[in-house]
Amino acid sequence: MRIVLRTALVLMVFAVVGVWADHTAREHAKPGTPVAEVRLSAWMAGLFGGGAAASIALMLSFVKRR
Numbered sequence: 001m002r003i004v005l006r007t008a009l010v011l012m013v014f015a016v017v018g019v020w021a022d023h024t025a026r027e028h029a030k031p032g033t034p035v036a037e038v039r040l041s042a043w044m045a046g047l048f049g050g051g052a053a054a055s056i057a058l059m060l061s062f063v064k065r066r
Contacts, residue, residue, distance in 0.1 A: 006061045013057040018050025 025042035 021049035022046035
């Protein structure tokens, strides 16, 4: 059951950070930038940020605690 909870936690971290990075990238896009370019860069920021945060969360979830 622990593995299921850890997996759910990592997936939630990935989703939350990914969506947050996506929205942040769209907010900071320069006016007049083509929509396709903004969308692509926002999606890539979301995937990178979510993946990095999920990797860190995964490593921290498997650290043995005393």
